[in-house]
Amino acid sequence: MLHHEETGTGTPIVFLHGNPSSSHSWRNIRPHVGGGRLLAPDLIGMGRSPKPDIAYTFADHAGHLESWFDALDLEDVVLVGHDWGGALAFDWAARHPGRVRGVAFFETIVKPMAWADLTPQAAGRSRKIRTRGVGEDMVLTQDLFIRQAFTGGVRTPVGEDDLAAYLAPFPTPESRRPVLAWARQLPLGGEPAELVARIEAYDEWLATSEGTPKLLMTFEGSPTLLIGEKMARWCAENIAALEVVACGEAGHHAQEDRPEVIAAELAGWLDRHGLRTS
Template sequence: MMIDVLGSSLYYEDSGEGVPFVFLHGNPSSSRQWRNVLPGVAAPGRRLLAPDLIGMGRSGKPDLPYRFGDHARYLDAWFDALGLEDVVLVGHDWGGALAFDHAARHPGRVRGVAFFETIVRELSWDELGEAPRRRAAAIRGPEGESLVLDGDFLVRSAYTGGVLTPLGEDDLRPYLEPYPTRESRRPLLEWARSSPLDGDPADVVERVAFSRKWLASAAEVPKLLLTFDTSPTLLITPAVAAWCAENVAALETVHCGPAGHHATEDKPGEIAAAIDAWARRHGL
């Protein structure tokens, strides 16, 4: 489905009726990443929604800087346009950070938050593995624009190197199609340069710090962290998971087995089952 927001449009998947479960994707993805998860979460009394972030997937591509705040603003407008209240948020990668940010700014709107492979706090360069550190440095460096904008490197590497089982061309095609030109790939580059590392970029560090306070204090909102193992691309390492256990209120952690960073491609059934069971335990 498509809806007009802020002079542009947002595409979203929408099925079922009842409590809104909103699934937020990351970079360089779209609502497509949830295609094998949503069927396992579907149940009577649940409405499942998965938007494409502005500038991504089938959503509009207005002339924007595509900073974190831009994405949050368009998501807010989408929530308002659909009249969504008492929502359960599920976020991966930047979708998780946007979920935390939305919950922190609209605490009365959110009933629960499930997340995995996302940004829960500022990181240091030293915390990154050798390969992710080299990749981040290259993208933030002078060659980053050419690397990301002049071809399909970012999308292709995400779904061949960021998963345990690389996607074939037929499965890759829907992820590649929204980004046929240099300009269409700018949102991907901005996201790739936005990870809060040692205080930079300042605007994202500020948003993440604000969300972290909500994560630590919102004991009335159940939260679910899904963890994985064996891949060097994982963002939620054992050390970060331990930090979450100590600093995120009302947190449950469920381990879902081996997966890469784009875990919905490797473990969609396990992700769906964990979210479904958690939601049932808490009557969400």
């Protein structure tokens, strides 16, 4: 069972983090979103969730997350996703459309990508991580991926206490294997094929789910951003019932840079569409 943080009652609003993060990333957002049953799980192998001996593929994460949704009997859910958490939100929504009230997302994987979709900085890092031996040294041995995420993947490096909270679940090279597995699954150039197929399936749902409100929060001012102007235009043209709102300057881990803006935009969107039942 996944560990999760929970406050409030009413409509379930589920906050899904990405790599190499945890529910800690929502600490400055959840208290300001307003009413609802606010839940933030740690994905399998991350945060305070267990670290079983699995490959940590997207399918592994989706399976454990699905079991968590079912164990809590979550219905009429609003999903909020960042990074791989957004992709998992789309995937779950596409397979359970009757259980979803709305989806908000930012800095996530909205479609299969070409290498040209990445900034030169991101492409170079991805190639190194995918190189056997080099990736293990960067992520497992040197622990660079986690540290750089919260010093370089943000406009302002996080404080020592918050960096310690992000590092705590990954004290050894072996404990960092989920982080490396995630980093190597970025869907580039048609690989990994099984993940590309799942993304194409949720893209079809995103394009046709006119009755499900969606919110894309965009950012600017950092070479680490995953959704720039071009990707945002693709979203506007290919995702049904989508609102796009610019949220200012931030890095990829925008929860650290712009938590107040993210919370305010989420709260306004929830209320405009009547997504809270109580």
